[in-house]
Amino acid sequence: MKRLFQATALAFVCVTSTAAWADPETLKVLGNFTxxxxxxxxxxxxxxxxxxKETGISSKVGYSPMDLVNVKAADALRLLKSGAFDVASVQIGLVARDDPFLEGIDIAGVATNLVDQRKVVAAMREAFDREVQSKFNSKVMTLWPFGPQIMFCKKEIASMDDFKGTKVRTFTTSMATMIEGLGGSPVTLQYGEVYLALQRGVVDCGVTASSAGNGGKWPEVTNYLLPMAVSSAMQGHFINLDTWKQFSPEQQEKLTAAFNKMEDDMWALAANIDDDATACNTGKDSCKEHTKYTMTLGTISAAEQARLKAVVSDKVLPEWGKSCNAVIPDCAARWNATVGKAMGYEITAK
Known part of the structure; x- marks a missing residue:
């Protein structure tokens, strides 16, 4: 009887252990905009x-770009938390409306190139992941940039003064604060809404990556390309924690490695396509991989860049810190200890 009991108990442990690691039948993936x-x-x-095939999971992967299933980018983390999707491609600046701490990874004007942006990500990654797990029951799998976010404008912007009275499409709170600090009027629009808004004069300028603007045909409705990088438009792929826990530790390790490779590929892509897209948008002979247009390429002097940085230090960071602290009392302190320390900034109470 003792041996029978032991055998039965062992069989029960084996069955329950196997059941604990049962792959989800379907992995519902919300992808980026087409x-x-x-x-x-x-x-x-x-x-x-x-x-x-790459990871050996048995789940059937169902991939749906968000615009084809009529999902707004700002709702991605809510849908992931609810279980409507198991994995989601997330535009961090937009979902930060639900948690302002998340925008700290890409505050407008703090990192104006990809090298600095990678420093920001390295400094904040652990704190960022803890926040996402706590607030949205989701785990960070990738963090990557679309690339330098520049301006497609209907009118010429020759100096910071030209932003006065200009309506600019923005997509993060800190970017809106920056435009206000320059005397402009920020207008929040989804990427897919910008073409018509530019065409109809709802906005005078739109901020996006050079490649994204080319893919969205923005040069058809704008004339001037201003290569003033205001952010990197950080993105990520997050997985619902309940879904993640259904995979065995070995599967989780394989999934992590696969997502790490995709993250590296996205960073490399951001670095490689920006120059070509800018050349194509402005009709240069070096254009190879994007549609060629005839926009005029503007320039920003060192003095104008300094004026922009002053707006970031005097207006963007204090305003972001104040609004974030109102929701998360230690928000600015956590940012100072991570990104601020890495980039030489400090948000002080005002």
Whole structure:
């Protein structure tokens, strides 16, 4: 009887252990906008198409770009938390409306190139992941940039003074504060809404990556390209924690490695496509991989860049810190200890 009991108990442990690691039957993936052709067609879609084979999971992966299923980017984390999707491509600046701490990874004007942006990500990654797990029951799998976010304008912007009275499409709170600090009027629009807004005069300028603007045909409705990088438009892929816990530790390790590779591919893509997209938007002979247009390329002097940085220090950071602290009391302190320390900034109470 003792041996029978032991055998039965062992069998029960084996069965329950196996059941604990049962792969989800379907992995519902919310992808990025199809208009972001390079990121979606070259990296994201092939990644998810081959994910099961690459990692050995038995789940059927269902991939749906958010614009094809009529999902607004700002709702991605809510839908992930609710379980409507298991994995989501997240535009961090937009979902930060639900948690302002998340915008700290890409505050307008703090990192104006990809090298600095990677320093920001390295400094904040652990704190960022803890926040996402706590507030949205989700885990960070990738963090990556679309690339330098510049301005497509209908009118010429020759100096910071030209922003006065100008309506500019923005997509983060800190970016809106920056435009206000320059005397402009920020207008929050989703990427897919910007073309018509520019065409109809709802906005005078739109902020996006050079490649994204090219893919969205923004040069058809704008004339001037201002290469003033105000952010990197940080993105991420997050997985619902309940879904994540259904995979065995070995599967989690394989999934982590696969997502790490996709993250590296996205960073490399951001670095490689910006120059070509700018050349194509402005009709240069060096244009190779994007649609060629005839926009005029503007310039920003060192003095004008300094004026922009002053707005960041005097207005953007204090305003962001104040609003974030109102929701999360230690928000600015946590940012100072991570990004601020890495980049030489400090948000002080005003």
């Amino acid at each position: 208009g972001n052709k390079k990121q979606v067609e070259l990296v994201e879609q092939p990644f998810f198409t081959g994910l099961a």
